[in-house]
Amino acid sequence: MGKPALTKRQMRDGISKTSKRKPAKLSHSKSARLEKEREQQERYERAERKDRGEQGRGKAAGQSSQRNERVTGRHEQSQERPQRGTTNPQRGAEGEARTERRQPKVRATRAKKLAVRQPNQEIQEKVRFFREKRVDSSNIEPARIQKALAASGVGSRREMEQWILQGSVKINGKVAQLGDKVGPSDHVEVRGSHIKLKWPDRLPRILLYYKQEGEIVSRDDPQGRTTIFDRLPQAASSRWVAIGRLDVNTSGLLILTTSGALVNRFAHPSFEVEREYAVRVLGEVSTDQMKELTEGVELEDGFAKVERMFEQGGEGVNKWYNVVLKEGRNREVRRLFEYLGLTVSRLVRVRFGPIGLPARLKRGSFYELNEFEVANIMRWSGLGVPGDKQVRETTK
Structure with missing residues (x-):
């Protein structure tokens, strides 16, 4: 009995009459079956490794406790100082305690703003006045350099003090020292970059x-x-x-x-x-x-x-x-x-x-508070508002 004739698909794929290769459909199903068996075998192996690991950790814990007892006994007998490079168990315990105490941050919902009606026309005009008014820079008293930099958002005051001690801050081309004061007309550089300081020339919020x-x-x-x-x-x-x-x-x-x-x-x-x-x-x-x-x-x-x-x-x-x-x-x-x-x-x-x-x-x-309300609070505090003769910071 003669061999069956090749189909058009076999002829297109280049399969000869003497080829022993199985059709693509059979090879695909076999590879899928093998892949499934391999995944199942890997799951079995992972489960076995997990069981062996738990048993090993139990044994290791027992051995560790025995070692700790032996080490504790030796430590009580020996009065020598610990070798260089060894860790301090007390500090390690404190660090672990700090890590355990720190909990993940819970995302909080934003607070709602109180809806109020528009004030009368007179108050609205005063609000616009204080919103546009600025303090004359000549009436602003100089501030300490670390405080001015921190208020301008360059960094915290402690960081600014460290940078000043490192010589990374300059005032008008000279290296700044702790306690130096700057005003609106001074040129300040931090690590070679010019910093535009922010001054209280308007009402606060x-x-x-x-x-x-x-x-x-x-x-x-x-x-x-x-x-x-x-x-x-x-x-x-x-x-x-x-x-x-x-x-x-x-x-x-x-x-x-x-x-x-x-x-x-x-x-x-x-x-x-x-x-x-x-x-x-x-x-x-x-x-x-x-x-x-x-x-x-x-x-x-x-x-x-x-x-x-x-x-x-x-x-x-x-x-x-x-x-x-x-x-x-x-x-x-x-x-x-x-x-x-x-x-x-x-x-x-x-x-x-x-x-x-x-x-x-x-x-x-x-x-x-709107600008008019803020101005009343500033006048009560004695700090003054834009448009007054002088604005000074009250510190004690």
Whole structure:
């Protein structure tokens, strides 16, 4: 019986009558089957290696503990200093602890801006005036070089101090020294590049934020908790600085600004700016206890007193009180009530200096003051506004 004739496809692919090669379809199916068997075999081998690895780690852990016991015994017997190049187990443990403490950052939702109506025509004209007005550069006092560079966004103040010590900063062609001051007319170079310094020739920005419980007033937290700076909008040409702090369990008014002088004017203890808090207490404060707090008590970190205190009502065992202080020590309000044997179940800051918590501002929202409102705050602080005769930074 003769061999079958070649098909057109076999003739096209160049397969002769004597060729023993199987059709492409059969070879493809066979390679696919072999590939599948190879993948299955690799899975089996990976599983076996994993089992052997777990057993090996168990044995290694036992051997390691035995070695540690032997090493510990030798170390107790020997009083010699460790050899050069060996690692310090205490430092290693501290490093591992720091690594374990740092948690992944949780992405926070952005805070909502309070929607307000347009002010009247007179205030709008004043807002436009202050927005366009600039301070005469001759009225701006010189600042320390490291402070001016940090305020201009070149780097942190500590980095600038290091660069100055390294001789990488020049003022008008001369190598700068720590403490040197610069003004708007000076030419500053950092590592051979000219730096255009930013000066407070216009009104700063002021932002009011209703802080919630659970948020911290910090730019970095090893525990990965939400910070207020994760929720607030970014400042374009500067950075927000919080005036004072609120602990993680305290809510209420938090003021942020781009002016370091304004932060100093609000927060420095010498100015004694009032802070008002709404305090919910588990229990009731008697008249004698109120008098005791207003006269002052001795806490673990020194003498503390309440300027004014009055009751705001409440239901059941919880009573509300308003407390006014002139300093902002850590957890001072809570510690004052703990001194009386009372527990603070809620603490809200409702006023800081001349700025009160807006009634329409919801928790987790913010409101930015317009230029007219900022000018009033600057005049209250004594720092002046553009158009005044002189603008000086108040520092103590």
